[in-house]
Amino acid sequence: MSRRILQPGEIEALDHHTSFPRVLPPQVGSLFTERAARLRQLAADNPIADYLEFAAHIANAQHLAAQALAAPAVDRSTMERAQTHGMPLFPAAELLDTQLQDWQQALEHILDTLSTQTESRLPEALQPLIAELRQLPGQERDTIARQLLGKDLAARYIGMAPFVMAALQVRFAQLAATLTEADMPQAEPATVCPVCASEPVASVIRIGGKASGHRYLHCGCCATEWHMVRVKCSHCASTKGINYQAIEGDQGVVQAETCAACGSYRKIVNQEKDPLAEPLADDLASLMLDLLMSETRFQRASANPLLYVAVAEEQPEQAAEGADALIDPLAPAAPSSSSH
Ligand SMILES: [Zn+2]
Ligand SMILES: [Zn+2]
Structure with missing residues (x-):
């Protein structure tokens, strides 16, 4: 009996025969x-x-x-x-x-x-x-x-x-x-949310229940999660040249998944490394990784919905008054004496 390695498309086909949720509302x-x-x-x-x-x-x-x-x-x-x-x-x-x-x-x-x-x-x-x-x-x-x-x-x-x-x-x-998995279409493109068509903020490897061990893209708007095999780029769906970058000495809860085909990166958050990891929060908190990635040829695939740094940096003088603290996350959002 000959054995061979499954190709990416075949691995995806296998997914349909195992029972894990395709979408997590x-x-x-x-x-x-x-x-x-x-x-x-x-x-x-x-x-x-x-x-x-x-x-x-x-x-x-x-x-x-x-x-x-x-x-x-x-x-x-x-x-x-x-x-x-x-x-x-x-x-x-x-x-x-x-x-x-x-x-x-x-x-x-x-x-x-x-x-x-x-x-x-x-x-x-x-x-x-x-x-x-x-x-x-x-x-x-x-x-x-x-x-x-x-x-x-x-x-x-x-x-x-x-x-x-x-x-x-x-x-x-x-x-x-209010929706169920059965309501969700196999929407195209698979790189946007099947509910609201927004881009994922990050992807997450889930633990617990039937979703355990599977990778889901997490919508930055409605928080729906939909499955995508890890071998695929979450931005262009290419299966060629996916790599991971992390900060040296880091536990690897958050890594930057890079794609040679489209030149983008998006973070992948691994609950197997930290059960409390949450895609939007962990993406926001790992801004240091974005700073390091900005020195590579990879561009961030989509923004964190709660952060608008890049746009703000282009036109700081036109920003709304009082907004400065929100624009630059590296500056204190407020005097620490007034927080509790
Ligand atoms: Zn959505
Ligand atoms: Zn790509």
């Missing part, structure tokens, strides 16, 4: 609290500790908003049409105009939490920014949201971006959580 009840806890844990001894604390505040406010607001009701016929054509079910930018016009309720809730609640109030240095966002007309907030989803954000809105993105994440995660 988000668990909204725990998504944001786990993310907040992980951000706080990773803040210890981290050069961007203040920014991670800021992101943890946001994640906590997201949790409260997700608990307080009912999940959005969506038109199932939109979904069925997409399923027929193997398209993402609810492309984020389209949904904003048609079925998710109430996303600003989540924004209001988050801003209330961050400005009023003693436990969750952001440091004083950031309060003017929140006040400014609260006073913006709804139409202008819609514009910011649309620009964010289109990855074309005007520089003057950069300081507000994390708050607007946070609200969108809440609504889209709530929506995605």
Whole structure:
């Protein structure tokens, strides 16, 4: 009997015969609290500790908003049409105009939490920014949201971006959580979210249950996770020339997965190395790896939704007033004396 090595395409075909989930819809009840806890844990001894604390505040406010607001009701016929054509079910930018016009309720809730609640109030240095966002007309907030989803954000809105993105994440995660694996099409391209068509923020090797040992891409918007074999590039789906880079002496929880075909990298977060690893939080906290990767020929495939550094660096003088602390994660987000 002759033996041979399975080719990448054959390995993928084998996947269909084993029973593990193809898609993992988000668990909204725990998504944001786990993310907040992980951000706080990773803040210890981290050069961007203040920014991670800021992101943890946001994640906590997201949790409260997700608990307080009912999940959005969506038109199932939109979904069925997409399923027929193997398209993402609810492309984020389209949904904003048609079925998710109430996303600003989540924004209001988050801003209330961050400005009023003693436990969750952001440091004083950031309060003017929140006040400014609260006073913006709804139409202008819609514009910011649309620009964010289109990855074309005007520089003057950069300081507000994390708050607007946070609200969108809440609504889209709530929506995605109402779906089941059976609802999800085998969408093309496989490198974008099958629910909201956004890009993954990172990928994660899961532990526990049937997903254990498998690699999933984690949507930066709705937090849906979808399976992709490790041998494939999460950006261009090439199976040639995938490599990994990590910081020397690091435990390897977060590595940069590089692709020779498209010249991009995206981080892969390994729960086998740390069970508490969370894709968005671990991606944000490993900014040092991005700095090192910036010295290589590989470009980051997609941004962290809570961080808009690259754009901001191009036009710092036009940034919204009070936004400086948010733009540069290497600068303290607020005086440490005012944090608690
Ligand atoms: Zn998504
Ligand atoms: Zn690639």
